Amino acid sequence: MNRVWWIVLWWAVMPSCLAAQDLQIQLPEQKLTWSLAQIKQQVPVQQIKLVDPVYNSEKSFEGVSLLQLLKAAGYTPGQAADEVVLTASDGYAPSMPLEYLLDDQAVMVFAESGKKDFEFALVAQGKAMVSPAPFYLVWKQGKAVEKTRPWPYQLVKLELVSFQQRYPKLYPTNAAQNSAAYQGFLLFKQSCISCHSINLQGGELGPELNAPKNVTEYWTDDHLKAFIPNASGYRYKSKMPTFPQFSDKDIDHLVAYLKHMKSYKIQTP
Known part of the structure; x- marks a missing residue:
């Protein structure tokens, strides 16, 4: 055949x-x-x-x-x-x-x-x-x-x-529930975990965001805050959807969560 x-x-x-x-x-x-x-x-x-x-x-x-x-x-x-x-x-x-x-x-x-x-x-x-x-x-x-x-x-x-x-390694340890990092975690849980992982816990369709390098260690805040709501503005054919519902404050909270998790990386897969 x-x-x-x-x-x-x-x-x-x-x-x-x-x-x-x-x-x-x-x-x-x-x-x-x-x-x-x-x-x-x-x-x-x-x-x-x-x-x-x-x-x-x-x-x-x-x-x-x-x-x-x-x-x-x-x-x-x-x-x-x-x-x-x-x-x-x-x-x-x-x-x-x-x-x-x-x-x-x-x-x-x-x-x-x-x-x-x-x-x-x-x-x-x-x-x-x-x-x-x-x-x-x-x-x-x-x-x-x-x-x-x-x-x-x-x-x-x-x-x-x-x-x-189920996902202990992506919880924002030591972050108060009224903190920006915890609010960002709630947004991540709702909108991001389906594709992305933190410390290899979460979805597998998108890249891991915390280990061995946290995404905030190789993306500037300005680029990250622009990329999150509109990935296709950075990459044609991006599989990442747009998030027009995210406010500027929401984006700030997501970045705060990612930065917080930088201190809680897994050491080995």
């Missing part, structure tokens, strides 16, 4: 292969792996229609309640967890407070309605078009929560954690 036909075949079968991938679910007291067929056995499948901010259009999907999925896997209120970490196949790993799930608006979708998967529902990722399979997290409120809830796709793992126990 020549290379051209191999590429054609790969694109034809890849979305279906991804859709068949298992989902790892890790709770404080147990870990399990379920196939899509097993998930359908455990949780009722629902149809959901919404104005989707990733596709920027109205979409209809099949999926299951994320809250009900976690309960079926063994989650019970009172467990030592306050955060949900959602890991994609490329290392993107956003997290969100567990309380976001309590109103049961989060849905783990696995197919476009009426289709066997996402074969005809690819999403733009830079210049490429990719399948959101095997699982894509959406919210029933649609675009109304575009900026306040994560919308990750290609999900392969869910993990319920105590945030401080």
Whole structure:
């Protein structure tokens, strides 16, 4: 088979292969792996229609309640967890407070309605078009929560954690809760940890920011404060999104957090 036909075949079968991938679910007291067929056995499948901010259009999907999925896997209120970490196949790993799930608006979708998967529902990722399979997290409120809830796709793992126990090396030790460094940490936790790590804890899509060199040791404050809200103004084709919602004070707090963490570097990986 020549290379051209191999590429054609790969694109034809890849979305279906991804859709068949298992989902790892890790709770404080147990870990399990379920196939899509097993998930359908455990949780009722629902149809959901919404104005989707990733596709920027109205979409209809099949999926299951994320809250009900976690309960079926063994989650019970009172467990030592306050955060949900959602890991994609490329290392993107956003997290969100567990309380976001309590109103049961989060849905783990696995197919476009009426289709066997996402074969005809690819999403733009830079210049490429990719399948959101095997699982894509959406919210029933649609675009109304575009900026306040994560919308990750290609999900392969869910993990319920105590945030401080899961990420102790990125906590701003000895920073008062009313300090600029602590406020910057809260912003980092909300908007940056999905792609970036501090002391190798966090996402893997973007660069590590503290070890062995802290980013403030090789970027000036002026450049860093300009880069954070608008990376594409520095680098064409940057994968880092813009952050127009960040105020100047927010940026100052983020830089204060990064500078604070300079004193708490890990020594070896």
